[in-house]
Amino acid sequence: MIAQVTDIFKDVLDNDDITLTDATTAKEVDDWDSLNHIQLVVAIEKHFNIRFTAKEIHSWQNVGELVDSVAGKV
Template sequence: MEHNEILAKVQEIFRDVLDNDDIVLSPQTTADDVEDWDSLSHIQLIVAIEKEFKIKFTSKEILSWANVSEMIECIASK
C-alpha cells in the first residue's frame, strides 16, 4: 500500500475518532497540530489504526513516533 493511501485511511480514522471532519493530516502533523489529540485519544487512535490495518504496534514503536509520517512508515513496514 502506498504512503498516500495509508495517509488517507489514517486521516479518516482521525476524523472518526476525534469526531472532526475538518482534520487534514500531512506527514509533518504532530499532536500539537490537532485539537483534541491528547493522550486518551492517542490510545483510541492507535487501537482504531491497528484494527483497520489488522496490525499490532509495540510500545517502543508508538513512543518513537514524532509525527504522522513516522506512524505511516511504521504501518507500511508491517
Template structure:
C-alpha cells in the first residue's frame, strides 16, 4: 500500500472518529492543528487505526509520534 493510500485511510479514520468532514492531514499535522484531537480522542484514533490496519502499536511507538508523518512511518514499518 502506498503512503498516499495510507494517509487517505488514516484521514478517513480521523474524520469518522472526530466527526469532522473538514479534516485534512499531511505529514506535518500535529494534534494542535486538528480541532478535538485531545488525549482521549488520541486513544480512540490509535485503537481505530490498529483495528483498521490489523496492527498493534507499542506504548513507546505511540509516545514517539510528534506528527501524522511519524504515525504513517510506524504504520508502514509494520508492513502495511
C-alpha cells in the first residue's frame, strides 16, 4: 500500500525521486506544503475510493499513520 501512496505523491508533487517510509514527515518531502497536502489527500481518497474525516487528517504525524488510515478503510 505504501508503494501506491508513493506513486500518488510522485504524481501530485511532480517528483519521481520521492521515496516514502512509514516515518516520513511533510518536512522531509520537497513541496509537501499545506496546499499540496490537500491535493494529496484528495488524490488518495479518489484512488482508493474512500473518505477521510478532518479529525483523521489532522491526526497524522507521518506517512505510516496516513497509510494505516487508508488500510483501515479499504
